[in-house]
Amino acid sequence: MIIRCNSCKYSFLILFVILMESMYPLTPLPGGKALAREGSITEQYGQRCQQLFAYADSTNEPNYFVAAAKLSRKTDIATGVRMIEELLSDPTASGRGMFVIYELMAAYLYGFEKIPPELRRKIRESFRTRPLYRGDTENHWVMYYTGLYLAAQTWKGYDGDSWYTGKSSGENFREAEGWLNEWIKITTTIGQGEFDSPTYHMVFLSPMLVLAQFAEDPVMKKRAEMMVHYLLADFAAEHLQGMYCGAHSRDYPYDAIEPGRAPMTGWAWLFFGQTEPVMRTEVFAAALSSYRMPEIIYHVATDRSKPYVHTETKRVRNIIRFNKQRTPPVHKYTYMTKNFCLGSMQGGILQPIQQHAWDITFVSDKPNNSLFTLHPSVSERELGMFFPEEMKFVVDEVARFHTVYGKEDKWASSSPYEQTFQHKNTLIVLYNIEDGAKFEHIDGFFPKALDERVYESFSRNSPLNSRWIFCRAGDTYIAYFPLQPYEWIEEENCWRLRSHFLRNGSIVEVAEATDHNSFKEFQEAIKSNSLDVERFERNLEVGYTNLAGDRMSFTYAGQRLLNGNAIDFKSYKLFNGPFLQAEIGSGTLEMKYEKMNLFLDFNNP
Amino acid sequence: MTAQHLKVAMPTGSNNEVGKTTLYAVTRSTEKFRIFGRDNPTVGLFTTSDRGKTWQHWGWHYTKCFSATIEPNSDGKIIYLACGNGVQKSSDSGKNWVITTGWEMTECLKIAIDPENTETVYAATAYGIFKSQTGGQNWQEKNRGFESTFTPDVVVDPHNSQVIYAATEAGIYISTNRAESWRLLGLQGKGIRTITYSSHTTGTLLVGTEDDGIFISTNSGETWQAINDGLESLTVYCLAQDPQHDRVLYAGTFRGGVFKSIDGGNSWKGCNTGLTRLDIHALLVDPTDSNAIYCGTIGGGVFVSEDAGANWRFGGLETSQVWDLTMQY
Structure with missing residues (x-):
């Protein structure tokens, strides 16, 4: 198994991990057929998750998601705590704010029970003292506002002096909620702007998985889960043996000439299993969560019996x-x-x-x-x-x-x-x-x-x-x-x-x-x-x-x-x-495969 | 006062050592440039009160910031920053900051404040003009009439705050109802980079353009005349007028450095002795000393002239892209 964490490009992105079943029981997904009921596909998915967890257990390189894995699975609490402390003191974190904010919240929420009170206070304090840059691309904003949403949800009732934005918890929450809803609406009516990227598709998936896991508002939670379905289905229809095929909005030259080594291949491996276990650490976002991909998406991604x-x-x-x-x-x-x-x-x-x-x-x-x-x-x-x-x-x-x-x-x-x-x-x-x-x-x-x-x-x-x-x-x-x-x-x-x-x-x-x-x-x-x-x-x-x-x-x-x-x-x-149908402006996506179907309606989540 | 200063400052008699002024510089990035501001601790707002010998940073380190505007009559306490994250505001001279905007506003490039009612604030952004009537607490998009919404500059008429001028990539626009609606004023199709309202003559405006040099209007924008004689670069990012001498103008250009005119723009002459970078994005004449000129370069930091542009010396913020300069005096 190869683990890739391209530090020059994605030292900021990294992973996360956790044995979710122990903390967050599987819950049926909206409109979807949980793979947990399906036997072999689920078992294989679980095995691949275990491979990811084994990696998390084996590494001491500071990373919020690895820290979360160590803490929530109680495999190495001391190292998990040290990782978070080290990352919190990273002087470059502000400029990478959009990447840091949702990873930090993921680590905090997944590892909450094992994070010492003093470190919890430090994390909270970081949201007062450390400005976080919002970024200027679509994936930046998805990550940023996911993190801000979860932070404002976690620390309710704080006034503007308690936040780097100068806004109260409620103001931060409403801003984040407003943009996330707007992004979901635009994406499901006129299309994603930073679309089908073998590199960046994962940084839409990853924050949506964290949001689906931890949003308290049942509507937002459901929408986030549905967006994970949506993004995975979008990938699945243009997936071939681990490769994100066709035209892309953004593709790095080295991935364009070797599509089987692009970051999304790691996601293909985890969810579709058709490649060698070449993993991206970012896919820990999925392995940690209680999210289970509807089986129909697996078939969309893998059935190539008919052109x-x-x-x-x-x-x-x-x-x-x-x-x-x-x-x-x-x-x-x-x-x-x-x-x-x-x-x-x-x-x-x-x-x-x-x-x-x-x-x-x-x-x-x-x-x-x-x-x-x-x-x-x-x-x-x-x-x-x-x-x-x-x-x-x-x-x-x-x-x-x-x-x-x-x-x-x-x-x-x-x-x-x-x-x-x-x-x-x-x-x-x-x-x-x-x-x-x-x-x-x-x-x-x-x-x-x-x-x-x-x-x-x-x-x-x-x-x-x-x-x-x-x-x-x-x-x-x-x-x-x-x-x-x-x-x-x-x-x-x-x-x-x-x-x-x-x-x-x-x-x-x-x-x-x-x-x-x-x-x-x-x-x-x-x-x-x-x-x-x-x-x-x-x-x-x-x-x-x-x-x-x-x-x-x-x-x-x-x-x-x-x-x-x-x-x-x-x-x-x-x-x-043959697998996916959606009209412009509809806010819906219909998936079909043989006798299976899944209808996502973002107008009525 | 120049129009530039109308946007920013009133006398304070503060603790400055030289000329009783504080220079504010907004740096966009350094040689470690990242398009989204990553790994870039030396960006944001800096001040100097000793003409560039020492600088102090204020506010966010890691941000994408384009310009600073100081509220008139606020004694330097109220500062607005136009940033990628939106509009940031400090009400305590830069110690603490609030992002006054939500997700609806991004890529803010310039701020202008109504001198008659400082609660009325205009933000020029990559997505058009936004207006606040509550000192930045709430904002409304005000783009009715624009052909193009990319607006790098906005200026309030110092003699009539009903009148607002906006630089767009499709010409210069005017609003006569405080930005509620806009009409093309002139220079159709030309990318306007900067607007300066003469501090000496009512109705005289100067603009710098992306590719067409400098234009002047002496009738509030009804007609325009190119004034490029001697100008070796037609990409003009910034203009400054000597607050004491109405015929003395300075222009900052791309690749051409600083040009000076002593005849109201009829002719220009390069004045770059000592400048090691010729991409100029900000210019300022000290309102208390016409010999003191500051320029912000792209990648070379700040340069200072103490002889009206004849010679320049390095003034700090090495390798920075200095996007904006303004002054409190």
Whole structure:
């Protein structure tokens, strides 16, 4: 078992642990079928929790959740107390306030009985003397207001002099409650803003689990539990063998090229169990709690017996400059099979810095299970859209924290010059890079883990069907048609496809190996498909008929036509697939799997 | 008094050693910059009463703070900070602080106080203008009429507090009913960074812009004229007017350092001797001494000139991004 606690990125996030059953008996979840009744799935979940607890018992590295585990399970009270005392004295905690506040409250509430009175007083006092920064992203606020809600609930009746905010307990509570309710409402009606992130999804799950565990108000408690269902279901529908697939609002470059090692894989392991036990310590938030995932979500995450299309509507992070619409919609399209997922969002700047607009994620016994392209965009305008700092130097500032942001070879980018059109297993991606953009090339990540990579030299004079690049990754076949000449750059973990043309793009078709007699036969079949790229150079217009016979026509900044019919993003629901259904504005989510179903209604929790 | 000072200070005769002034600096971050303020203990509000030789920190260390405004006639006791967390207020000269805003307000960039009724406070934020009529206890969004709500600056007309000016990314806006509604006043489509109301001439306004240099209006904003002759950078984050000499102006720019005009903006000349950073985000002329000029740099701390900008010396807060300077005198 591997335990990861990426200290450079998440020294602040960390974990927690506890044998909840002893303190908090299992309670049925709202509208859900508790896994506790299900036998083997529950037993396996319990075994994985025990692996987490074993880790908690074995480590002495200060961490609020580990401390909570040691205290509540009474395995090492002295060390748990020492950890909390040490963390309370951390001089950097204020700036990391949004991370600290809910972790501290989790430790306090889980470990309450074993925390000595003097330490309890110190913890209380810290809420008077130590300012805690609220942060500036959606996950920051979920963590911050969860922590403030629980703190204000715990220490009722204190006046403003007793809180770092200068507000009374009641004022703090109402503020936190107000925002949490607003976030739940927005998320379940127009979509999450910081959505489907292989890294950050966990810091929505984690505070919601703590809130569900400790909120005294039964309505808030139920809403939080339902949000955990909601967030897990959102993940489950785009989950494949431990990997968070498709397009993401925020993805770190190293996770984009190795999705099986992203933080959410730890959550997949705990809840779905389909991966090696590569754990993130953050998942202790779940293991400690009395929360039990409804069985239906397990099946949504793991049944890949039939290919399916799943679409979602999310929203762009708040835009403060250069757009009259504060949070425009994001339209996601995901095609899932047993061995691969092809996913995309429509393109353009939909999130700052870490956008991952499309990819193929495939099952393989090798690392680097993804293939995608991007334009490495860097612009003060992009950052100015989302950050209030001065645009002229915000690029340099962001690059200090996200060190790859300004680099030409980065593997995460939100480009205003990229657009996609996907239908099931086929994707067209077009680029129209502005002359003078900082980087005037596109890059493609072709992992070395590919079992085969077959291509001929690109020549403008050669037949179109000779330009295809064919890849085999386990039981997945990939056909990639580059619209412009390119070069291969060999790197440690990939062959980088780089193409230096402003007008650029590709056509991608992916298939299950079992749908073809051989990799060779797949190649020949693809080569016989109809390609129309004559108007690409002039009009950025491409047409392609895939193996299923579906005709896709796509013009950059123009129409997306499927068999002659225009795609209308306005028809997208919040969730639309065989497992999940939700209308825009509904405040509901309906889950279906065979004869099972679960309906979440946030309007009437 | 300059308009800048109208926003902040009245004489106190306090315990200052030099020029009887206290300089307030708001630092946004240091070389250890983190976009959300992590691991960054040297941000927030600092004061000096000896022209930058020594500094004292007040309030939160770990915060994202953009500017400070001192309530007129409060003897320096009432201070507002425009912060990422909202608006923070101190009523005891910075010893204790209250976050006056809820979750509805964030990314606050500038505060302006009605000099006729100091309970009326305006906050310019990344999401528009908010107004409080209760000294910050309650706030209401006041964005009716804006094309764009990104508002980095707000100024109350010192001669008529019904009139409010707001800098937006889509031009300069005016309200004639205390922010209840807004209309475009001019410079449509230009990103306005800063507004200064002349302390010498009624109806004269100066603005610095994101990419178009400096504009002046002498008729309360009805018409505008570019005044960029000699200006080597057209990104102007801050402007200051000599409180004693109406024709003497200073401009702080991106990459160009400080520029000075002695003819009311008709021509500008760089005055950067001794400045080691040329990204200037804050400028202030000591209202009690026209030779004493302060500038806040991006990443280089504070610089002080004691000869009206001819020479600069380092004035402390090394490596800080100094977003705002203001003064109590």
